[in-house]
Amino acid sequence: MKYIPYAIITTLEIYKSIFSKKTYSYFLGFVWCFIALKDRKCMTKFASSCPFLYRHVSGWCKFLSEYKWDLVELQQRFVNFLIENFMPQLLFRGRI
Secondary structure (H helix, E strand, O other): OOOOOHHHHHHHHHHHHHOOHHHHHHHHHHHHHHHHOOOOOOHHHHHHHOOOOOOOHHHHHHHHHOOOOOHHHHHHHHHHHHHHHHHHHHOEOOEO
16 A cells, blocks of 8 residues: 555544455545546546556446445544544634
8 A cells, every 4th residue: 555645544444344355445445546536536537546456447336336334334433533633623612
């Protein structure tokens, strides 16, 4: 994973237990391409632009449409991460 900055990898580690090893690689690639691509974001671009995960576009489509991963759990972990790390910045006169 030499292409992804260390800070992003450590931040995304909180989601590792939600995915299998294979789908976690797709998840990292998805996040990387979503951040790195400046133009139109589509599966064809993702498949050709991910520098560390060389998969056919059908694999990317299958990841998003068929693989079972808990979106609610993903969102809860993200919100908890924001609260734990950015709570002082979110407070305004003692309230969120």
